[in-house]
Amino acid sequence: MLEIASKVIEEYSSKFESLPVLIYSPGRVNLIGEHTDYNDGFVLPAAIDKVIVVAIAKNNLNMIRACAVDMEEYQEVDLSKELNSKPGEWISYVKGVVSELQKKGYEPGGFDIAFGGDIPIGAGLSSSAALEGGLLKGLDTLFDLGLDGELMAKIGQLTEHNHVGVRCGIMDQFINIHGKDKYVLRLDCRTLEYEYFPFDRKDIRIVLCNSKVSHNLASSEYNVRRAQCEEGVQIIKEHNPFVENLRDVSLDLLYAHQREMDEVVFKRCKYVIEENQRVIDACLDLEKDDLVRFGLRMQESHKGLSEDYEVSCAELDTLVDIAKDLPGVLGCRMMGGGFGGCTINLVEKKHLDSFKDTVEAEYLEKTGIQTEIYITKLGDGVRVV
Numbered sequence: 105m106l107e108i109a110s111k112v113i114e115e116y117s118s119k120f121e122s123l124p125v126l127i128y129s130p131g132r133v134n135l136i137g138e139h140t141d142y143n144d145g146f147v148l149p150a151a152i153d154k155v156i157v158v159a160i161a162k163n164n165l166n167m168i169r170a171c172a173v174d175m176e177e178y179q180e181v182d183l184s185k186e187l188n189s190k191p192g193e194w195i196s197y198v199k200g201v202v203s204e205l206q207k208k209g210y211e212p213g214g215f216d217i218a219f220g221g222d223i224p225i226g227a228g229l230s231s232s233a234a235l236e237g238g239l240l241k242g243l244d245t246l247f248d249l250g251l252d253g254e255l256m257a258k259i260g261q262l263t264e265h266n267h268v269g270v271r272c273g274i275m276d277q278f279i280n281i282h283g284k285d286k287y288v289l290r291l292d293c294r295t296l297e298y299e300y301f302p303f304d305r306k307d308i309r310i311v312l313c314n315s316k317v318s319h320n321l322a323s324s325e326y327n328v329r330r331a332q333c334e335e336g337v338q339i340i341k342e343h344n345p346f347v348e349n350l351r352d353v354s355l356d357l358l359y360a361h362q363r364e365m366d367e368v369v370f371k372r373c374k375y376v377i378e379e380n381q382r383v384i385d386a387c388l389d390l391e392k393d394d395l396v397r398f399g400l401r402m403q404e405s406h407k408g409l410s411e412d413y414e415v416s417c418a419e420l421d422t423l424v425d426i427a428k429d430l431p432g433v434l435g436c437r438m439m440g441g442g443f444g445g446c447t448i449n450l451v452e453k454k455h456l457d458s459f460k461d462t463v464e465a466e467y468l469e470k471t472g473i474q475t476e477i478y479i480t481k482l483g484d485g486v487r488v489v
């Protein structure tokens with residue numbers, strides 16, 4: 105059993121008497137396809153072996169008693185009252201999930217919950233989607249709600265929109281549920297159709313470098329990016345009614361309307377259209393087992409995110425600059441929403457030690473910040489253990 109699981113169970117047992125169900129709910133990486141999900145595009149994420157552990161049982165009290173183990177905090181929520189949530193508080197995720205379930209006509213009763221994990225918070229590995237997914241899996245199991253994976257992902261996403269204040273796409277919640285060990289998943293965020301691609305090269309590792317810049321402040325900028333994409337779509341749609349989303353727009357069509365658009369909106373749209381194509385091409389590279397081409401696309405993705413979409417930051421750019429020409433690095437880029445969090449690097453196993461040493465030393469020298477480096481294994485989606 106994971107060390108963190110023992111800690112969560114211990115904490116649970118010190119507060120509550122019942123025997124809980126135990127759930128592992130993973131964080132995620134995204135190989136390529138950033139900020140494409142809310143534009144109805146493609147993404148290529150995978151679940152990882154870092155998890156939030158949830159211990160949960162019914163309490164027959166019509167209340168939630170919740171314990172955030174890592175934060176050493178405890179809160180109670182009366183389910184007979186309205187579930188008001190304040191963005192920024194961990195309990196908002198719990199209340200949000202329950203409230204979104206209620207809106208869909210499900211009535212989970214009272215429950216006791218303790219959770220904690222080893223997914224670094226604010227590092228762009230989707231600890232919040234892991235909490236939502238873990239809780240949903242727990243409630244589904246306890247109260248026989250009969251939720252399918254797609255609905256669970258949507259409820260997690262609505263929790264972010266309505267209770268956390270981030271108008272996120274569906275990637276993080278979807279992969280938390282559908283992740284499969286040794287595979288990455290290409291998701292079509294329009295139809296929610298998905299396909300698994302094996303990702304199990306013995307000679308290559310997925311390495312994350314934490315900039316240690318917390319991305320928590322990024323939510324407002326995230327929503328601004330989303331609005332800019334929508335603005336671009338509105339302009340193109342005026343003459344092309346079939347266009348519902350950037351997914352429907354080719355680069356040629358975008359250029360045809362460039363003059364009608366603000367320069368910034370144009371850049372945002374251009375990035376999304378190009379990135380979407382990169383995901384499709386990167387999957388062809390995977391089919392050919394061509395990780396060299398794949399890595400080059402990661403580099404292009406970073407350039408677009410940094411220069412056109414402008415969601416990188418000096419620290420992430422520094423990490424990428426240090427890593428990109430090191431021996432054994434096939435590709436690297438910022439990952440997730442941006443403004444901090446981690447870079448994702450594909451590194452040949454035989455060069456791991458020197459990669460780690462060099463990135464740590466140079467990042468410290470250039471920024472004064474000690475990075476944390478995680479050699480990541482892929483893992484399964486949310487599960488009862």
Ligand code: GLA
Pocket residue numbers: 137138139140141142230272273274275276440441442
């Ligand atoms: C965050 C959001 C996702 C996605 C990424 C960027 O992780 O939660 O929906 O938009 O940013 O790709």
